Amino acid sequence: MATASIPAGGHSDPTRRDFLMVATGAMGAIGTIAVAWPFINNLNPAADTLALSTVEVNVAPVQVGQAITVKWRGKPLFIRHRTPEEIKAADEVPMSELRDPQTDNSRVTDTAKKVRPEWLIMIGVCTHLGCVPLGNNPGDPKGEYGGWFCPCHGSMYDTSGRIRKGPAPLNLAIPGYLFTSDTLVRVG
């Protein structure tokens, strides 16, 4: 073994032993990660969960002014066929009035950048504490802004699903969706 002189107060030249220690430590670290990876990867969603993560909806039967609810990734998806009045009301709201400013246009654009203002597709979970707001079914209270009303703590959303009144901090979330044809939309 090479003898290394150790100067007072300083480092000696790295020895073979140092090299072996560092090399072993590095291999040990790599090995540990390699062993840990399958155990952590195992927690990821399984193939059957992933298969349910994309849903295709035929929106042709939804009349103007009608709304449907579809289950997606375990949560309700609100699809509303908006009337021209609802679209106009959503467009005319100034950004300064909004708690979570977003233009109506940006909320009705699909992943291919096509804007279809008549189709509003949102995740129907109140951004306050997670209740499902009312407003999709005929006869549901829609709140003061003509959109949705959450009965749990009184949050009110407008015709674009944006929060206007009540404790919710954010607008109703828009998932990534793509219209594969004029009447077929793929969500997720």
Place this chain on the structure above:
Amino acid sequence: MASSHGTPPVFNNKVISWIDHRLPIFSYMEKEYHHFPTPRNFNYFWNFGAIATVMLVLMIATGVVLATNYTPHVTMAFDSVERIMRDVPSGWLIRYLHMTGASFFFIAVYVHIFRGMYYGSYKSPRELLWILGVIIFLLMMATAFMGYVLPWGQMSFWGATVITSLFSAIPVVGDSIVTWLWGGFAVDNPTLNRFYALHYLLPFIIVAVVALHVVALHVHGSNNPLGIDPKGPQDTVPFHPYYTMKDGFGVMVFLIVYAGFAFFAPNYLGDAANYIPANPLVTPTHIVPEWYFLPFYAILRAIPNKLGGVIAMFGAIAVLFVLPWLDTSRVRSASFRPIYKWFMFILVADVIVLGVCGANPPEGWYVPIAQVATLYYFFHFLILLPVLGKIERPLPLPPSIADAVLKKKAG
């Protein structure tokens, strides 16, 4: 404990000092796994205790992960295992690691037991250490048996039926015991559920008994290949770094072989019949347990009487419990017992012959061979060991371990 005798240990790190003053885990680790004087002449047989511990941890880790995806109901168990194999991310790997891990856990424990028998590690003052080991072995067998039932394949079901039915041989209470095991009139859903609960529980009981096993070991320290006690510091080395590194190396080699099987031949040690879903109305042509049970299975079938076979099978393990008292030799290590040494190898051959008999249907030559091999097994423990110790002339023991090691280096 650190504070009750001697000077208290000094740690540079203040946090470690603070913890150790209140719960001396660090000084315990320093004493038992760093400075602990260990015989300097260990061979690689001494690695297998550490290897077995690594396998135990691995089995618990993979087992818990499997449990997050397994469904213990007769209508869904088989399919849930197939879902783990196909749909769960990395599920196939975890399942194969667990399956192969059981086999390699038994390989490690069988080598560990052989070491104990060859080198006389069961002799005074280590009798209780040995008995704790036999208890761990029994718990392992129960755990492995119940685990094999869980995938609910044909072999799972019929193996469970055969082994639980054994207990009906016990007079008076036999039938009640079988009903209590089954939870019904045959192996069915209640059986699967209780086996699952117990299969999850027993490994933690094994951990507790392993802890006792290691504590018992550290009272008098390890045996060594010469079988003579260390006489001073010249006969020992500190456990760290010598045996942390040697064990680490041995564990790595073992894991390489284990990985070879788990990745390239995961079903080699198993039975194809277990990939058929259990059918209570159709018995497979050959019911065979996993390889690590084969010698005991052969002993069970060798005796033509039902109760006799059960007694012989459990007796084969019972003799292990009393081994420290069966062997009358004052010399520990087979290295210095020239006659016993050969009988140990014959015993190993006998157990392998029993294993081969257990793997085959009890027909033709296998029947008398299994019977002779069973007789020989009990002859070794009950007649040979007590007699040999008295009549054998052992070789002269070296004066000390250091002496023997240095002589070997010089000569």
